[in-house]
Structures are given as structure tokens and as C-alpha cells.
Amino acid sequence: xxxxxxNRDNSLVRLFKWIYAGLDRTIFMGLKFTFPSKFxxxxxxxxxxxxxxxxILGITGALLxxxxxxxxxxxxxxxxxxxxxxxxxxxxxxxxxHASNAxxxxxxxxxxxxxxxxxxxxxNEILWVSGIIIGVLTILExxxxxxxxxxxxxxxAISIAASLTNSIPIVGxxxxxxxxxxxxxxxxxxxxxxxxxxxxxxxxxLMVIHFPRFLVFDVPMVMAVTGAIMLTGGVFPIDMGLKxxxxxxxxxxxxxxxxxxxxxxxxxxxxxxxxxxxxxxLFILTLLIMPFIDRYKKFSWKDRPIIAALGITSIAQIMVTxxxxxxxDPDRTxxxxxxxxxxxIFLYTVMxxxxxxxxxxxxxxxxxxxxxxxxxKTQKKPAEKSPIQLPEKWLLIIFVCxxxxxxxxxxxTYYALLSGMKNFSLFLVGIIMLVFAGMFHLYRQGxxxxxxxxxxxxxxxxxxxxxxFGNKMLGKDTSKKPLPVGASTGTTSTVSSLPGGDLDEKTQxxxxxxxxxxxxxxxxxxxxSTTSSxxxxxxxSTTSSxS
Amino acid sequence: xxxxxxxxxxxxxISRRDFxxxxxxxxxxxxFTPFVDWGKFLPNPQEAAGQRAKVELPDGSQxxxxxxxxxxxxxxxxxxxxxxxxxxxxxxxxxxxRLPAELGGDKSDASAFRMYSMVCLHLWCLWKYxxxxxxxxxxxxxxxxxxxxxxxxxxxGPASLQAPPSNVLPRLDLEIDDKGDIWIKPPNWSPSANGVxxxxxxLT
Numbered sequence: 001x002x003x004x005x006x007n008r009d010n011s012l013v014r015l016f017k018w019i020y021a022g023l024d025r026t027i028f029m030g031l032k033f034t035f036p037s038k039f040x041x042x043x044x045x046x047x048x049x050x051x052x053x054x055x056i057l058g059i060t061g062a063l064l065x066x067x068x069x070x071x072x073x074x075x076x077x078x079x080x081x082x083x084x085x086x087x088x089x090x091x092x093x094x095x096x097x098h099a100s101n102a103x104x105x106x107x108x109x110x111x112x113x114x115x116x117x118x119x120x121x122x123x124n125e126i127l128w129v130s131g132i133i134i135g136v137l138t139i140l141e142x143x144x145x146x147x148x149x150x151x152x153x154x155x156x157a158i159s160i161a162a163s164l165t166n167s168i169p170i171v172g173x174x175x176x177x178x179x180x181x182x183x184x185x186x187x188x189x190x191x192x193x194x195x196x197x198x199x200x201x202x203x204x205x206l207m208v209i210h211f212p213r214f215l216v217f218d219v220p221m222v223m224a225v226t227g228a229i230m231l232t233g234g235v236f237p238i239d240m241g242l243k244x245x246x247x248x249x250x251x252x253x254x255x256x257x258x259x260x261x262x263x264x265x266x267x268x269x270x271x272x273x274x275x276x277x278x279x280x281x282l283f284i285l286t287l288l289i290m291p292f293i294d295r296y297k298k299f300s301w302k303d304r305p306i307i308a309a310l311g312i313t314s315i316a317q318i319m320v321t322x323x324x325x326x327x328x329d330p331d332r333t334x335x336x337x338x339x340x341x342x343x344x345i346f347l348y349t350v351m352x353x354x355x356x357x358x359x360x361x362x363x364x365x366x367x368x369x370x371x372x373x374x375x376x377k378t379q380k381k382p383a384e385k386s387p388i389q390l391p392e393k394w395l396l397i398i399f400v401c402x403x404x405x406x407x408x409x410x411x412x413t414y415y416a417l418l419s420g421m422k423n424f425s426l427f428l429v430g431i432i433m434l435v436f437a438g439m440f441h442l443y444r445q446g447x448x449x450x451x452x453x454x455x456x457x458x459x460x461x462x463x464x465x466x467x468x469f470g471n472k473m474l475g476k477d478t479s480k481k482p483l484p485v486g487a488s489t490g491t492t493s494t495v496s497s498l499p500g501g502d503l504d505e506k507t508q509x510x511x512x513x514x515x516x517x518x519x520x521x522x523x524x525x526x527x528x529s530t531t532s533s534x535x536x537x538x539x540x541s542t543t544s545s546x547s
Numbered sequence: 548x549x550x551x552x553x554x555x556x557x558x559x560x561i562s563r564r565d566f567x568x569x570x571x572x573x574x575x576x577x578x579f580t581p582f583v584d585w586g587k588f589l590p591n592p593q594e595a596a597g598q599r600a601k602v603e604l605p606d607g608s609q610x611x612x613x614x615x616x617x618x619x620x621x622x623x624x625x626x627x628x629x630x631x632x633x634x635x636x637x638x639x640x641x642x643x644x645r646l647p648a649e650l651g652g653d654k655s656d657a658s659a660f661r662m663y664s665m666v667c668l669h670l671w672c673l674w675k676y677x678x679x680x681x682x683x684x685x686x687x688x689x690x691x692x693x694x695x696x697x698x699x700x701x702x703x704g705p706a707s708l709q710a711p712p713s714n715v716l717p718r719l720d721l722e723i724d725d726k727g728d729i730w731i732k733p734p735n736w737s738p739s740a741n742g743v744x745x746x747x748x749x750l751t
Binding site: 071072073155156159160162163166173174176177178179181182183184185246247248269271272340 | 589590631632633635636637638639640666670671672673688690705708709710713738743744745746
């Protein structure tokens, strides 16, 4: 450890370096953490962003726990108190709510990106399967969260969930009693237990399996996502809903957007078990076995037409059913039931029609993509950076849209003013975070212009024989002072205490055999080996003979 | 050095010793399974089982055949606890109905009375009995499910479209003592007996 502590550093920096070096014994060093020094597409690290949002949810949720009361008669009132009277309660509740939506959204985007890029197969099956389970649990987590407010909408959601559980053949009623208890009082308390402890702990446990070894932590993007959550909280503050009263007819409520797809099926009035349990179950099961049915040898979606078409189909169906779940016949003269029920024949015909349509669409896309590839091969390279050229008409349309958005924001600000500017401060914090993200990005962009693309942070610390650590620093100092291998096979502390010795050690340990040699070699053998090539050979022979 | 052996992934044979170990472990587990009260922790047992309970009207008195009006209904809490919060629970509210005269409500035995769970089988709002002429039925304020007071079966609205047992209200059995006081018999919370609140009952 001594090598990392340069005398130039002040004591604080030395403390941090000492702590960082001490982390070597922890699990974190098994992960390859990169802080990109240039813009990289956020599609590649959507999982990390989801995790960051999960942490935000954990922190805000812990703060909400201080005030929330999971009691039948007080749940709604306590949330009301958080929202209206407790200082910063409004902000924390809004961040919590919008972060939950962001987490579900990011998880879905993450899943589809991995799906279309084909990264879920070939030894990534465990990551995919655990990811799907995490996704389902995430939705359950979000679902239990908005249920424990116990507003009208929450009651609707709870009763639908309970009746769906009930509808499962044979085990259903017992399952309902086991998970929901008996009556609303139990529901609120149990959903609270699920929401704040059981599901998060299950999520954390699964995340240990789900984390790949290569992680990207892009500070500006994380900042941007956090800022966007706050911005949304500022522009669209979440309302309280009405307190549930069993004697008052509730208004029409729809569930959260990630469940309206399911809701549209339920509204078709067909059998509860089929529409509410079997269809989503089939969807999840298909996703789970996806890497095992995808037999294509290639990864790109262009080379996997059927799988890509399946993905497009699922997206199209999710979008259609989600919209349909939100849609309620505006004709108020009709009875409520008539407005709510969706004609099952109509619904299922549309769903069936979407399959050939999306297959055709995928075929078209692949054809176009292949054509474009062919053309780019024959026509040499076009100009690398073509300026954005939009026709004047489109520029005008974009301009009008932006002005419309501006007007909308002004109206939102006006309403914020009326409601005591609470959400306006949230809005401002969001803007500040977004600006910070932009500034960070520009700073990084300017700083990294002559440098390489990605800088591996872990390369700066001494390596103790793990060949998986950074390779960026290699090649610079190889000619400096080649040590004999006999030195590197000694105790690691003596080597790393030499100035610059850690770099030289890296070059030796590119060979995986040399990394193992200190444990296996006996002192007598190392004393006989004098040249640099023999000890590695002898160590290979020992490993092969012992194992 | 045995821990350096690669794990057995290739589908190789299990040694006899390992197999016996596995058998012994499985046997030990199986021996004790019948003595564990599986899953009894999770469900919340309904209290007040074993003995009959009063039909306690909102004014605190016990319902009596001689005083309770024909074609009339009251909300009764069952099982009643000392906890205000639990008594406010929808799942403990029951509609105690004396049937209209044309359905046999003027008799002075238990057949003149009905007691159904007030939780609508559709989406758990609280329905109630409407004694007006031309109605004389249970109606849910939320989505208009209607219940037949004789059987507790939904005959209109979304609840009537649900498959059995989710179209018949759970029901409590009643008995009348010598003084005419009405009592609730200990229920059996099963779909084929008294039914499950919020879920329903098979009409037998």
C-alpha cells in the first residue's frame, strides 16, 4: 500500500487513497468500474441508471417511512400530512413517486435494449433470467407502493390484485389469505411490509446475481436522470387522490401506466384468471425462456429476423393495450359499465392483427438496413459529420412545438405559484441538476479531447496479481526497468513498494500463469530458477501435476 | 487438493457415498415435515370461532324478532373487536336484513332473516339493502351490482357476470333463542359453507 501514498498529496487525499487501497479486500474489486471520459450512449448502461434510481428510491422511501402510518384509517391521512404540512415532505414524496416511474421505465428500456442487441444469450442467460425476475419484482414493488396510500385508486388496485390471486385454480384462495391477510387492515399492513422490506431485500439479493462484472458509472447521465425525475416532479406534481370510502361511489380510476396494459385485458370482461394471470404469466414466461429459444448464432437484430419481429410485436401490443387501458368512453350518458367494458372480440382481433403487421414491419426494417449497409460499402464512406439539414417546414413545426411547450410550462409555473411554489423549487433543483450534467459533460468533453476514450480507474491502484484489472497504463513504461520475474514471484508488498514497480509487475502478469505462481511455488524451486523464463515453466508443470 | 477438482458439470455419475448422504439428508427433512405447521403463520385467523355471537345493532342493543321491523336492514359488525380501527373494517361489516313480507319476512323464526357480507363481490365497495317498493334488493353504489335478498346471489351488474363462487355473497347462519334474541352461529369460512368475504360462496 505504501506505493500509492505520495508525499505530494495532502493528508485528506492520502486518507482517501488509503481507504481506496483497503477496499481491495472487498467484493467491489471484483467489479470493473469505469467512469467514461467521453460521451458514451446511455443505452449501454441503462441497468446502472436503474440501480441509481433504486438507490434514490431507497433514500426517499426511508425518509417517508418516518411519517407514513400503515393503518387502515390513517394511511391516507398520514400521506396527506406528508404532502401538505411536513417540511420537504412534498418534495420527497414527489421524488419517490417519479423515481418509481423512472425505475420501471428504465428497467423496461434496459430489457429491450439487451433484447435487440442480443446480449442476453451465450453465457449471459443467468443475467437475463435474473433480470426478468427483478423486473417483475420492480413492478410489484411499484404496485404495492401506490396501494398503501389507500386512496380510491389504491383500493381498486388492491381488490383487483386480490381477486386475481383468488382466481388462480386450487391454490388461489389460500394464496390470497397468505399474502393479503384478512380484510383491508391486513392488506395495508402487509403491502407495507412487502413494499419496504421483503421486495427490496429480494431485489437486492437478485441484484448481486444480476450485476455483470463490467459497470459504467457515467456521472453526467446519472445527474441528468436525477434532474429529470425532479423536473417531472416539478411540472407534474402527483396528487393525493381521494380517500377511499366504501359507501361513496368512486370516480373512474385507472392504474399506473405500467399496469394499464393488464387492465385493458381485465376490462374486456373475460375470465379473470385467463386475462389477469395467464396472459401476463405467458408474457413473462416467454421472456424468461427467450435466450434458450433464440438459436441464431449472430447478435445484431438484423441477423435475427424472427426474434426481432417478436420483440417488435411485444412492443406494439404493450403500446396498444396500454393506451386502451387508459381510454374510457367519454360519452357520459352511457352507464359506467358500458363505458368501462372493452369488447373482447375487438381487443383480441387487434392483438392478433398486430402480429403480422409487426413481422412485416421488421422485415421492412431489416431489408432497409441491409440495403443501407450494402450502399455504404459500395459508395465508399460518406462525409463523417454531415450537418443537420432540416427542411424549413419541419424547423417551423419544431419551433411551434417548443413555443407550445413554453406556454405549457408558464401555465404550470402559474399553478405552482398558486400552490405555494412547492413544486417550483423541485423544478428548479431538477433544472440545476440537468445544467450540472451538461456542464460536466462539456468539461469532460473538452478535457478528454486528446486522450483515449475510456479510462479505467482501477488501473491506478497497485494490482495484486489479478490479471483482470486495467490495461490502459500498459505499454508506456515497459521499457523503463524490466525486473526479473523472480522479484515478482516474491511477496507482493515488496514489489509494490518499489517506485513504479506496480507497472512493471503488470507486464509480467499478463501471463496468467505468473499470477498464480507465488502460491504454488516452493522456495527450493524458486531458488534454482535464475533466468526469467524458467520459473513460469516450472510453475506450469507444478500446477498441471497437482491438479 | 480435492477442492481444486472442477465441479461436476458434465453430467458424470454421483458416487455411492454422495448418494447415500443425499438420501440421509432428504430422509431427515422428510421425517420432520409432518410436525411443522406449514404456512399457518401467514393467514390471519378469523377470531370469534367456536361460540355464537350476538347480532348487535348500531344502537348497541341485540336484535330481537319482536322489535325488528319487517323489510328493514341494518349494518352489523362481525366479528366485533374492542379495536375501533378493526371495527371500521369493510370486511367486518354485514347487512342484517329482515325480508319483506312477500318473501316470508313476517315469520318469527330464523328463516325471516338474512345476514350477508356487505363487501360487493365485484370491487369491494359496500352495498346495502333498499326496502323501497320496486327495489327490495341489495345495490352497490359503485358499479351497480344488484343482489337478491333471498339467496344473496347477484342478478345484475358486473358481480352477476362473475363465475361461481364469486357471484353469491357470503352469509352468516342465524338462530333465535326463547326470548326472541337473534344470534350468529359459528361460521365456517369456506366457499362451500358460509363463504369467503370478498370472494363468494357456492350456492348449495
